[in-house]
Amino acid sequence: RKEVEQDPGPFNVPEGATVAFNCTYSNSASQSFFWYRQDCRKEPKLLMSVYSSGNEDGRFTAQLNRASQYISLLIRDSKLSDSATYLCAVNVMDTGRRALTFGSGTRLQVQP
Amino acid sequence: GAVVSQHPSWVICKSGTSVKIECRSLDFQATTMFWYRQFPKQSLMLMATSNEGSKATYEQGVEKDKFLINHASLTLSTLTVTSAHPEDSSFYICSVIQKAGDNEQFFGPGTRLTVL
Numbered sequence: 411r412k413e414v415e416q417d418p419g420p421f422n423v424p425e426g427a428t429v430a431f432n433c434t435y436s437n438s439a440s441q442s443f444f445w446y447r448q449d450c451r452k453e454p455k456l457l458m459s460v461y462s463s464g465n466e467d468g469r470f471t472a473q474l475n476r477a478s479q480y481i482s483l484l485i486r487d488s489k490l491s492d493s494a495t496y497l498c499a500v501n502v503m504d505t506g507r508r509a510l511t512f513g514s515g516t517r518l519q520v521q522p
Numbered sequence: 523g524a525v526v527s528q529h530p531s532w533v534i535c536k537s538g539t540s541v542k543i544e545c546r547s548l549d550f551q552a553t554t555m556f557w558y559r560q561f562p563k564q565s566l567m568l569m570a571t572s573n574e575g576s577k578a579t580y581e582q583g584v585e586k587d588k589f590l591i592n593h594a595s596l597t598l599s600t601l602t603v604t605s606a607h608p609e610d611s612s613f614y615i616c617s618v619i620q621k622a623g624d625n626e627q628f629f630g631p632g633t634r635l636t637v638l
Contacts, residue, residue, distance in 0.1 A: 414565075451634070452631070452632070453615050454566065454615075455629070456626060456628075509556050509568045510556075510617075510627060511568070512565040512566045512567075513565060514564060515565060
């Protein structure tokens with residue numbers, strides 16, 4: 411089983427739609443959680459960190475469910491510019507290892 | 523956030539040659555840098571953790587003699603792919619952590635390596 415799993419998609423949605431992505435992680439010791447956005451042939455860029463209480467940034471809402479070991483990302487009012495691959499990432503600190511473990515990404519295509 | 527650069531942004535080389543990729547943190551001193559590799563349609567996979575002034579820590583399955591990492595200064599880490607082969611063709615990305623207590627990582631723009 412992969413440490414971090416995502417539905418690869420693609421998710422094809424019309425402009426203005428609401429779309430949600432889930433990401434599951436296997437290590438219960440995971441401590442930090444992030445959503446990154448990656449455009450084609452570019453580096454990942456941090457979209458938002460995910461906090462235990464859930465957090466919102468404009469049209470984007472992230473939530474964490476520790477009991478079920480998943481994080482989610484909700485995008486409201488999708489724009490054409492939201493088309494990208496969304497990567498979830500987790501960090502496990504118990505071994506002192508600070509690197510991130512990424513999911514394989516979910517591709518979103520917003521259509522006019 | 524931190525500003526990270528990589529050079530070159532892309533490189534094409536013949537099989538058997540060695541390629542050096544540089545990762546620089548431009549606006550702060552990074553004691554720790556990470557090197558990732560991403561194959562098409564796959565996720566980023568951590569290759570190694572580069573620590574300034576000490577040996578890099580490699581992930582399982584990554585050959586340390588093939589992927590040489592040098593982190594000689596607080597602003598520069600280099601990854602050398604020795605005797606590159608076509609299966610080494612990939613997108614190589616470095617990242618840094620800005621502050622010791624932080625978990626947020628900032629990524630360089632990546633280097634696309636194509637080995638013919």
